[in-house]
Amino acid sequence: MKKLILFGFTFFLLNQSFSQTLISYGHYSISKEEFLKAYNKNNTSSTDKDKAIREYINLYTNFKLKVKEAYALHLDTLQQIKYDVANFRNQIADNYLNDEKGVEKLEEEAFERSQKDIHALHYMIPTPPGADTARAHEAAMALYQKLLHSKDDAGAVAEISEHIMPAKWADLGYLTVFNIPYEYENVLYNTPVGKLSAPFKMPNGWHILKPIAERPAVGKWRIAQILFSVPDNAPDYVKIAIQQKADSVYHLIQNGMNFALAAKAFSDDKTTYLAEGELPEFGTGKYSNDFMNPVMALQKINDVSKPFKTSFGYHIVKLLGKTPVVSDKKDLNNKAELRRMVSQDSRINAAKEKFTNSLISLTGLKPAKEVNATDLYRYADSLMVNPTEEYTMNLPISKKNVLKFKDGEKLTGADWLKFVRDYKSNYQQYKGETNAQLWDKFINFSAVQYYKDHLEKYNADFNFQLNEFKEGNLLFEIMERNVWGKASSDTEGLKKYYADHKEKYKWEESATVLIFNCSTEALAKETMAALQAGKNWRSISEENINVQADSSRYDLSQIDIKNTNVKPPVGSYSPITVANDGTASFVKYIQYYTEGQQRSFEEAKGLVINDYQNQLEQNWLAALKKKYPVKVNEKLVKQMIK
DSSP states (O other): OOHHHHHHHHHHHHHHHHHEEEETTTEEEHHHHHHHHHHHOOOOSSSSSHHHHHHHHHHHHHHHHHHHHHHTTGGGHHHHHHHHHHHHHHHHHHHGOHHHHHHHHHHHHHHHHHHHHEEEEEEEEOOTTOHHHHHHHHHHHHHHHHHHHHHHHHHHHHHHHHHSSOEEEEEEEEETTTSOOHHHHHHHHOOOOTTTOOEEEETTTEEEEEEEEEEEEOOOOEEEEEEEEOTTTHHHHHHHHHHHHHHHHHHHHHHOOOHHHHHHHOOOOOTTGTTBOOOEEEEEESSSSHHHHHHOOOOOOOOOOOOEEETTEEEEEEEEEOOOOOOOOTOHHHHHHHHHHHHHHHTHHHHHHHHHHHHHHHHEEEOOOOOOOHHHHHHHHHTTTTTOOOHHHHHHTTTSSEEEEEEEEEEHHHHHHHHHHHHHOTTTTTOOOHHHHHHHHHHHHHHHHHHHHTTTOOOOHHHHHHHHHHHHHHHHHHHIIIIHHHHHHHHHHHHHHHHTTGGGGOSSSSEEEEEEEESSSSHHHHHHHHHHOOHHHHHHHHHHHEEEEEEEEEEEEGTTTOOOTTTTOOOOOOOEEEEETTEEEEEEEEEEEEETBBOOOHHHHHHHHHHHHHHHHHHHHHHHHHOOOOOEEEEHHHHOOO
8 A cells, every 4th residue: 555655646646747838828837848948959068057047947848928929819820820830831831740769770780781791692593473482482491401511512512403403603892881782691691600591582582691700891892993894705815905905004103104094094884984994982882802802902092903803894093082981870961972872762661650550549540341352452443433523433332431540530431432543543552462462551551640640749859840830930920010010110100219218319430331242253353443543333223233322321340440449431442352152342431420410210210119129129118028927936946946
């Protein structure tokens, strides 16, 4: 009994810790959890944690007060707000339609595998269409036993081929992650060096892999090559002549001939010779051993290999660069590249399938059992005769329930038939699947679509992000109505505020200047020369759309005259300044003024609008705090600060 009481008390404390109210305003509240999520996302790092948290409490409270008033005015029902929120929802929803943890595990697995290369042998019993599958399995098991007890791989393969059915084997050289299909990669990386994998079945046959060596991953190479291709079935005298030509070019390079020029002049590799022989960067497993081994033998940048032969002909290779494999798990560029490769590789299908299965369970999706499989498939076939929507809606199963979710929502036969019609009409998608296979796809599609349509219910992060966007839009709308637009359009209010606060609007030491912005530095020089020659500045800007000019009065600090004791002479020009985008600007100084002169209303209008907006906002917030009295849990604040 004591244990039960203790458990209940502990659960109560845990529940309280996650639902403690930090701020209340009227009948509404902000939990500690909600506040910290916003604070940690938006607040900049500060050495004074007490000050930072208290300032953000004030900012966040004011934000929630304004948003609450926007809801009270039903601004969330505005068509533009609803459209923007729906559009944003569609943009971010797909980011939540995956098993993030599953994808992260695949990325971690790919990173670990990328750290080593494995030299593999491959044995296979092919099963072409019509092959005896039972006999193929027998051959695979027999080959496995032969390989276990014999060191003569070629002899074992030959014996199986002679007595049971054709078998073959190959040396795959060194491989690394993403070199071979994921199913093979899993077997290879999970088989100890020197051991045989158990025979495993794939659509094209039975396979056995044997890792015979491993090494730390060697990374990637950049090389240039000169290829002297040897035609198939070329007579010996032709092969000898090509070899001699390769040797001659090699000696020319050794005696100072530029490799790039040699590639353009002599290489038979039509895809690279115009690029000075350079191949795209590549890593382990890209090329066969007879090519890779001479490449790896090059140790220093700009080293050139002697001519060597492969099945393509004779090669001379120059090492241009090496990129070591990334060994830092936290490297952001590598993490992004791994994510890209994982998402484009077949391995992602396992994560997707697992995620979809979890959604079927999460949403409680089950067959409704109002329609049997025979009718489901029969009416799906009938769409081949008449695929129109009108025909579909009049079929006997169209209004019957075929799937149901645990919250009571249902899908009908019409939904199933629409899925079939849409799927089969997409020729890039439809691969001749049976109706049973399409039914499985329909179940998966329905689970994902339902989850997507109800993401707010199932995913707290999504709900937070969507609500944050919606409240941001509501804030903008109500600020425009109550503060920004109101201040800008209230001419009488602005003039009264200016009259009541004229002392705030005095000029610092200032100057009237001409400011020129030109599309290029050369044009800026031409413009300055034209001004110096006496041409009117307005004419210059009107005649050339690439020149913009403006005449106005500015505080000296605004035009970068920091030392007011040494001012550029009236009529002089500043140096031309070139921006990062290539545009150029300069200033002509017209007249100087001492500080303390009164700004007119028009001269001060921008400053007056800003100050008037602040006053309107403060008055509005005071009214909101009367409508929604604010209380802050000081005890909880102190706990957060600690």
